[in-house]
Amino acid sequence: AQSVTQLGSHVSVSEGALVLLRCNYSSSVPPYLFWYVQYPNQGLQLLLKYTTGATLVKGINGFEAEFKKSETSFHLTKPSAHMSDAAEYFCAVSDLGNQFYFGTGTSLTVIP
Amino acid sequence: EAGVVQSPRYKIIEKKQPVAFWCNPISGHNTLYWYLQNLGQGPELLIRYENEEAVDDSQLPKDRFSAERLKGVDSTLKIQPAELGDSAVYLCASRQGDNEQFFGPGTRLTVL
Numbered sequence: 001a002q003s004v005t006q007l008g009s010h011v012s013v014s015e016g017a018l019v020l021l022r023c024n025y026s027s028s029v030p031p032y033l034f035w036y037v038q039y040p041n042q043g044l045q046l047l048l049k050y051t052t053g054a055t056l057v058k059g060i061n062g063f064e065a066e067f068k069k070s071e072t073s074f075h076l077t078k079p080s081a082h083m084s085d086a087a088e089y090f091c092a093v094s095d096l097g098n099q100f101y102f103g104t105g106t107s108l109t110v111i112p
Numbered sequence: 113e114a115g116v117v118q119s120p121r122y123k124i125i126e127k128k129q130p131v132a133f134w135c136n137p138i139s140g141h142n143t144l145y146w147y148l149q150n151l152g153q154g155p156e157l158l159i160r161y162e163n164e165e166a167v168d169d170s171q172l173p174k175d176r177f178s179a180e181r182l183k184g185v186d187s188t189l190k191i192q193p194a195e196l197g198d199s200a201v202y203l204c205a206s207r208q209g210d211n212e213q214f215f216g217p218g219t220r221l222t223v224l
Contacts, residue, residue: 004203005169009152034212043116043203044155051210069152099168100145102212 002027002093006103014111019063019078021106028063028074032072032094034063036086038105044090050074061085086110118204124222125214131193133219137185137206139154143180145213146189147203160186179194191221199223 007022012041025031032051048059055067058085065076074091091103117136125131137144142163147155158177160168163184172179176195181187193199201220205213 004154036215041217041220043205043217044213045215046212049212087151098143099157099160100155102156104154107151 002031002083002095002099002101004091004101004103006089006106008106010107010109013081015046015083016080019076019081019108020083021076021089021091021108023065023074023076023103024072025074025091025093027093027095027109029095033065033067034092034094035059035063035074035076036090036092036102038090038109039087040095046111047076047089052083081108081110083110083112116204116206116214118202118216118219121217122220122222124224125194126224127196128193130190131194131221132188133202133204133221134191135187135189135204135216137187137204137213138208141206141208141214142184143189143207145205145207146179146187147202147205149203149218151200157168158189158202190210194221194223196223 003026005024034049035047038044048057050057050067058064063078089106092100094100144161146158149155159172159179161181179189201218203218204216207213
């Protein structure tokens with residue numbers, strides 16, 4: 001079975017500071033891993049995904065994440081936070097891409 | 113290209129009333145998902161379709177929830193009768209092959 005744990009339901013950073021959102025997963029098969037962003041009253045938008053190959057993946061809006069199998073982690077980072085990054089972020093794991101399991105989300109606040 | 117379309121965006125009903133949500137996926141996407149998203153939580157799968165076939169409905173409360181995707185394109189999710197605990201956002205997503213899911217904006221249901 002697959003599951004996702006997102007540590008920290010709320011994260012606050014200053015504008016220009018490093019963003020680090022944590023995600024750990026469990027999977028009985030090689031996982032596909034995803035990060036989605038959700039703005040208020042909108043659906044989820046894909047930031048980035050890992051399926052195979054390079055473990056450091058780059059996404060939209062300057063975000064990137066690194067798949068670390070030994071740590072079963074897929075943490076999301078961005079070097080410099082922008083006010084427009086304030087949103088809800090969801091990590092998800094998939095069993096070869098059919099069934100998706102989402103974490104409970106991390107709300108990111110950016111302080112000016 | 114149009115994204116996933118959902119209607120209505122908002123719905124307010126009294127308990128014990130029926131309600132229906134509609135989803136039109138991205139053209140050519142064979143896989144369609146309905147998710148339930150409670151406040152402060154990640155999406156939870158209700159049902160997944162491959163074309164017109166429901167391949168995973170294990171989490172759908174079949175005593176009151178039903179869904180259909182008759183021609184393998186758009187889909188309807190129905191609740192009858194609605195209960196107070198059904199208040200949530202209902203998200204539809206579609207997918208083609210091994211690519212990522214694309215989400216609609218959701219329908220926010222309030223049951224009074």
